[in-house]
Amino acid sequence: MPRAGLRRLRSPRVWGPGGAVIVAGAVTAVALTAGAGPDTAATADGLPHTTVEISPGDCGRGWQHPHSGTQVFDLRNSSSGAAEVYLRGAGGGPVYGEVEGIGPGTTRQLRVRLGPGAYAFTCLPDDANATTGPTVRVTGGGPAGPAAAPVTQHDLIDPAIDYQKWVAGGLDDLVRQTEDLRAAVTDGDLAAARTAWLPAHLTYERLGAAYGEFGDADQKINGTTAGLAGGVHDPGFTGFHRVEYGLWHGESAAGLRAPAAALAEAVHALRDEWAQDRMDPAALGLRAHEILENTAQFELTGRTDYGSGSNLATARANLDGTRAVLVRLRPLLTTRYPELPRLESGLDRTGRLLDGFRRDGRWTPLDALSRAERQRTNAAVGDLVERLASVATLCDPRRTV
Known part of the structure; x- marks a missing residue:
């Protein structure tokens, strides 16, 4: 049979129900409406959005008022190069979601469900070392969405x-x-x-x-x-x-x-x-x-x-x-x-x-x-x-x- 050839997966990914992986298409940030907090806003999807920087010097900046439940992070790459980002349990914990191939000056969305626990964004610019943002603690609410330990x-x-x-x-x-x-x-x-x-x-x-x-x-x-x-x-x-x-x-x-x-x-x-x-x-x-x-x-x-x-x-x-x-x-x-x-x-x-x-x-x-x-x-x-x-x-x- 003809071979498709090796393809790298380049799209937002988050562990869905039962641990299945949901692969969503690239989505640019939409216009925000009435705010749901100092760093969040509600949109047409009915979910709170939080804008987070993923540039090497500001990885994770903007996530200042964490809350539990299903939500969307608008990941903004303000650097001059492409990058990928993971949302993980703090201290190198399991991956709750990731987005690859975020171009410079581009915003992509990551939808996750968070429960009580500590989390951090890890930003991985092309041709540069990874940087990890500040640890953010979420309290209250139900369990977090499925996560998976990363494979190396x-x-x-x-x-x-x-x-x-x-x-x-x-x-x-x-x-x-x-x-x-x-x-x-x-x-x-x-x-x-x-x-x-x-x-x-x-x-x-x-x-x-x-x-x-x-x-x-x-x-x-x-x-x-x-x-x-x-x-x-x-x-x-x-x-x-x-x-x-x-x-x-x-x-x-x-x-x-x-x-x-x-x-x-x-x-x-x-x-x-x-x-x-x-x-x-x-x-x-x-x-x-x-x-x-x-x-x-x-x-x-x-x-x-x-x-x-x-x-x-x-x-x-x-x-x-x-x-x-x-x-x-x-x-x-x-x-x-x-x-x-x-x-x-x-x-x-x-x-x-x-x-x-x-x-x-x-x-x-x-x-x-x-x-x-x-x-x-x-x-x-x-x-x-x-x-x-x-x-x-x-x-x-x-x-x-």
């Missing part, structure tokens, strides 16, 4: 190393399977080649969180015709889908020998290079989300079907790939993401749903599903994508200096 780059190193070793084992399997595919094509046994194609392709698809580290090799191994002027006949169309197209569109074994050999050689090269690579730990949580995001965008729409009708098998492999990441992130998520059991249950249900489309050893083509079956599948994967967005946010490493 160091926290992700061991999960990333373990995942990288797992990928190495998968690449060993992939080398053997693509060699089987090449041998069948070389022998002229196209029926055996069609049988060998799917297991090899699914092995590759299970390695989902590593695609960003594969670089140009991913395009050689699993690229599509997107952006190719010649479509399926373009010389740049290579890899699994090139072989798939030929196998299911009547191409001769002689015509497929070069594409099958190129695929096997690209896989060999990737396996050898992977032993020297180092996966970016910061990418792990984001990749867990992107795997199924791409599944919904490309596999469940049939955009990557070049004749085999195996999109649902690929979706199932992508589900396995997501689990492989979550297993390694689970120690970090257990104490940070209360919705983790529901996410895992959703993965189980979706797995059973997809498994039901494999009948008598054959996967149902996407276009053979009933409307109700497609709706159930899209809804199940869509729900997982939403939940995995929370995982991506929670596992996005926070700066501490």
Whole structure:
């Protein structure tokens, strides 16, 4: 499936009900009306607003009259550079909300629910050390909104190393399977080649969180015709889908020998290079989300079907790939993401749903599903994508200096 590439999450974030992460769009400050206190004002949203400075020299300035309950902080960056900001429990406590990428001269909003306790803003300008504002104590009211202990780059190193070793084992399997595919094509046994194609392709698809580290090799191994002027006949169309197209569109074994050999050689090269690579730990949580995001965008729409009708098998492999990441992130998520059991249950249900489309050893083509079956599948994967967005946010490493 095509890869979205590593994207940094750049939007206001706050832990919502049940610990889920609410991601809101950038919102500039609105006009204020009647004041609710010396440093707050009520707006059309009915909530008190407090304007807070986030520049390095004035981090947290303006929050002088704290109160409990749901409220909005209008975060004003009066410095000459971009910055991000966290609202945390005082003394390096859990994060209640954050906003990234606040440009110079820009005001962005952060909505949180505060209860009794001590809080402080931490401001992190680009290319400068973090600064922490004054501690502010809130009294009275109900409990504060959900919060999560920040994940650091160091926290992700061991999960990333373990995942990288797992990928190495998968690449060993992939080398053997693509060699089987090449041998069948070389022998002229196209029926055996069609049988060998799917297991090899699914092995590759299970390695989902590593695609960003594969670089140009991913395009050689699993690229599509997107952006190719010649479509399926373009010389740049290579890899699994090139072989798939030929196998299911009547191409001769002689015509497929070069594409099958190129695929096997690209896989060999990737396996050898992977032993020297180092996966970016910061990418792990984001990749867990992107795997199924791409599944919904490309596999469940049939955009990557070049004749085999195996999109649902690929979706199932992508589900396995997501689990492989979550297993390694689970120690970090257990104490940070209360919705983790529901996410895992959703993965189980979706797995059973997809498994039901494999009948008598054959996967149902996407276009053979009933409307109700497609709706159930899209809804199940869509729900997982939403939940995995929370995982991506929670596992996005926070700066501490």
